Amino acid sequence: MRKPRRTLITAIAALGALTSVAACGGGSDSAGSGSGSTGGTYTFWDPYPQFDASSAWGKLVAKCGTDAGVTVKRTAYDTTDLGNKALLAAQQGNAPDVMLVDNPVVSTLVEAGILNKTSDLGLDTASIQKNIIGAGTIDGASYGVPIGANTLALYYNKKVLSAAKVDPASVKDWASLTAALKKVRAAGKKGITFSAINTEEGSFQFLPWFWGAGGDLTKLNSAKGVAALTLWKDWVDEGYAPKDVLQNTQTTSWQEFATGEYAFGENGTWQLGNAEKAGFGYGVLSIPAQNGGSAPVPTGGEFVTVPVQKDTGRYDVSKKIVTCLTNSANLLATDTTLAYVAPTAAVQSEQVKADPALKPWIDAVASARGRTSGGLGTKYPVISQPMWTAVQSAVSGAKSPQEALDTAQSAAGKGTS
Amino acid sequence: MTTARVGHRPPRSPAARSGAAGTAEEAEARALRRRRRLRSRLTALAFLAPLAVYLGAFYVYPLYRNLDLSLRDYTVRSFVAGDAPFSGWDNFRTVLDDPTFGPALRHTMLFTFVSIAFQYVLGLALAVFFNRHFRLAGTLRALFLIPWLLPLIVSASTWSWMFNSESGVINYALHLVGASPVDWLTSPDWALTSVVIANIWIGIPFNLVILYSGLQNIPAELYEAASLDGASAWQQFRRITFPLLRPVSAITLLLGLVYTLKVFDLIWIMTKGGPDDSSSTLATWSYQLGFGSLLPKFGPGAAVGNILILIALVFGLLYIRVQRRQEA
Helix, strand or coil, X not given: CCCHHHHHHHHHHHHHHHHHHHHHHHHHHHHCCCCCCCCCEEEEEECCCCCCCCCHXXXXXXXXXXXXXXXXEEEECCHHHHHHHXXXXXXXXXXXXXXXXXXXXXXXXXXXXXXXXXXXHCCCCCCECHHHHHHHEECCEECCEECCEECEEEEEEHHHHHHCCCCHHHCCCHHXXXXXXXXXXXXXXXXXXXXXXXXXXXXXXXXXXXXHCCCXXXXXXXXXXXXXXXXXXXXXXXXXXXXXXHCCCHHHHHHHHHCCCEEEEEEEHHHHHHHHHCCCCEEEECCECCCCXXXXXXXXXXXXXXXXXXXXXXXXXXXXXXXXXXXXHHHHHHHHHHCCECCEHHHHHHHHHHCHHHHHHHHHHHCCECCCCCCCCCHHHHHHHXXXXXXXXXXXXXXXXXXXXXXXXXXXXXXXX | CCCCCCCCCCCCCHHHHHCCCCCHHHHHHHHHHHHHHHHHHHXXXXXXXXXXXXXXXXXXXXXXXXXXXXXXXXXXXXXXXXXXXXXXXXXXXXXXXXXXXXXXXXXXXXXXHHHHHHHHHHHHHHHHHHCCCCCXXXXXXXXXXXXXXXXXXXXXXXXXXXXXXXXXXXXXXXXXXXXXXXXXXXXXXXXXXXXXXXXXHHHHHHHHHHHHHHHHCCCHHHHHHHHHCCCCHHHHHHHHHHHHCHHHHHHHHHHHHHHHHCCCHHHHHHCCCCCCCCCCCHHHHHHHHHHCCCCCCHHHHHHHHHHHHHHHHHHHHHHHHHHHHHHC
């Protein structure tokens, strides 16, 4: 018996609070659309927190807004955060007007129904390389314009290789690469570093080997997939690769390579600037396929997208901003800043003219595949997560590569069926 | 928390008092009394309102949303459109059938109880130690608070570097004493141990502070009397310190329990639950489901979160029961 009346009052007060909260929730829908289509502020999200308003990228975004007659309010998020932020914003009805997202996220956002087709907006994508725009193409329609592409290759340390008497030109397939690692190890240096972390980055780094063995993402546990995972596991077991690859992001993996102790490092186009600063001679090899030739590598890079708005009058200005960001002159500047390969042949040739070292990267991008391409779409995330888990299980020694990939396949099969 | 008990008041029954005669004066006085009572009740309500609004907005509504998420079949499309169909216990069934559930639950319990046991024992030992008021005791005690003051991202990243299998300082120390290196964070046998060690380090100050303040409340005369009776230090601890510290210990353990059950950031920063889910707990698994991949699974993620809340609630009720028994 504790003062029932007071309890009642509390309950009523709580109820009142709840209804007022609910009212707030209902009201926020209209807040997102903001001012009308003449002038006003347009919101812009991107995953480049490393660039502030005074950077070349920040200035370009602001200028594209001014040219379109509006103010652009730019917000930069962490890449891994941006997809979920976009979903939440769309649910609240205040998605940004223009958004740059990592390419594998595009299919998820399309699945959520929050992106406009480029054809509906009247954006021209004819000049973009097919394999680059492929990651943003679902059922034959594209949902964004790539701002640039990047991919993976093997950086090598010239000094370490010459000390171990390895000729980089001899690395043509997995067997010759493993032989090179053995020699490096015998010479007292470290072999190779990569990122096998349990996030999308780990899958991104594993794919060149998986595809290089002829693996198929819809059959993770095929003999080819097992061969790729066995290659990584053996490297770690033999000590050719450090055990901490399991924790390495691509950034920490680069830091290991930059110590000058490692012969090889699997990393991306975006490290070229850092490679110049590393203080030792380096070269770049394309990742070899199991039986020779270059392995297919996954494309990285962001797409400029236009999320669905209630006020369709805003699309005209959004389109102007996208066109401005992706015209050839601006692409060249942007992709130079980001150390990306441009998505159009015209800009690529200008990039090579400015920096001949980019040539192998442009070739690599030309033969690269989108992770969500080939009709995978939103099935890719459901496959990718079991795949990186399998890589972790096998490399850490918890399971054999075959067991690990069997588990992964059954998990992926459950999710995609 | 212990002040909730209220004495019995005499029953308020104006009808009984006004009884026989209904004179005008009496009626007026009654009206005045009623008005005054109404005003005081309104005042009480006004004082209550901010708290109620706060609780509603930040506790009740999120809890309701989480429950709602876990009972509907959310896909990315229906999440945005807000028309996810009600699916009953499907998400819970999915989660319970998942091969990750068993290990995650086991790791959560291991992580929680091993962490708490060490945190409490070490915290108590340090509290008793610092209760002796030697020189520099204050400074040293302040130094022990550092783990608590550091942002978790800093301490977790630092531990992660120290535990690194290639260049970590712990393996270097092992190397110096001639032991072979341990793959702290990259071996499925060690990952959980490593995060538990880091979590114990983080939790000691909390236990130290609360238990130390509990020690301050034990009257010094008891110890004097005990030493006059010839009790040894250990006997003093067993017969005086520990029993008198019981209420403080109970709340420390309960708070530690609830706090440790939901530890997420530390594990996520150090291992992300890996390798091979060997250090995944319910908290990290819930995050993994909801936000860890490119295609979020909000429903099952929320279901795991709710299971975690339920576990915490069970321990909370257990605490209240124990406390009632102690008071009785």
